[in-house]
Ligand code: SF4
């Protein structure tokens with residue numbers, strides 16, 4: 343049997359495979375432990391996809407709960423009202439803001455993806471379109487958030 | 500020949516060598532960078548580990564030169580692939596500072612030399628040793644799209660098949676692929692779903708689908724119409740950004756999707 347090209351010293355027996363070939367000479371090892379691998383540094387396209395996924399899954403779970411609570415009205419209007427009333431607190435108010443933010447991004451970015459797939463210059467302008475999506479999204483939230491937060495924290499209603 | 504001359508020569512030679520060595524060791528304009536390489540030697544390591552190396556380089560050196568220096572002067576066990584060293588064979592795609600690039604096309608001066616440079620193997624393909632991954636899943640997908648000319652007729656006697664410049668232009672971009680796997684292994688869909696054909700296979704299918712000399716466009720379109728075919732693409736553009744040949748991969752994939760929808764490869 344031919345030797346492995348590395349011809350490394352055999353590891354210490356009984357499963358403790360901690361011997362490093364390079365540690366035979368003094369060598370700087372990176373300590374403390376680094377992550378298993380670096381995070382892939384994708385650009386706008388990758389992060390828009392990540393956001394799209396996260397918002398998509400978030401919206402899905404909201405819809406699930408929303409279907410359930412709306413279905414309660416078939417059980418009895420009182421039960422429905424009781425559940426809806428528990429939603430009227432600041433935490434749920436912030437949740438609603440997050441929901442609008444998620445739907446806003448998911449919708450706008452969805453249009454961007456449609457343009458990438460169906461408009462033949464879309465793939466060349468995907469980055470620009472991403473920034474347009476972000477700009478529109480910020481405008482949307484600037485319009486919605488102050489009013490909504492006034493309702494939630496404004497005491498009245 | 501007198502002994503004097505020999506002695507003179509003998510005394511002069513070492514002097515020159517030291518000078519040359521000094522200049523060779525630290526050429527003007529050179530500096531030391533730290534490479535942090537993710538290493539894995541299956542005979543010894545249970546888990547991949549990071550190891551630091553200091554290398555003296557010139558700004559015009561490439562990451563491949565730094566790897567060579569390490570292998571030749573510091574640690575011969577460092578393992579990586581390279582063949583041409585000039586960006587044409589596609590052997591040395593790896594993750595450099597978190598992005599897939601060819602080591603032989605990445606200049607030190609295009610990175611930030613004041614910070615350590617992270618070098619690791621491609622993601623999503625089985626790690627074999629240090630920077631070497633098993634390319635078989637990648638080539639398997641490539642073979643499945645039948646990346647060769649399929650034509651029932653023989654070419655005209657003693658001549659090649661001719662094609663108009665316009666028809667050639669249609670698929671020009673995708674002829675440039677060197678099968679380095681930088682694109683496929685940058686794709687988040689491929690990382691989680693190894694069954695996905697991956698960008699490179701689609702690029703090479705595109706090259707024949709839109710070639711008017713080829714007669715099997717429909718066959719390849721049917722192959723890519725699969726659940727694991729073009730419809731898996733989520734347009735993250737990682738492939739287009741990783742491709743060392745600057746192929747507009749996402750555009751090519753989009754064109755294949757379009758051809759599937761409209762039913763014609765024009
Ligand atoms: S398309 Fe580009 S990145 Fe992908 S294998 Fe070919 S040359 Fe490499």
Ligand code: FES
Nearest residue numbers: 583584588589603
């Ligand atoms: S060594 Fe051939 S492409 Fe880099």
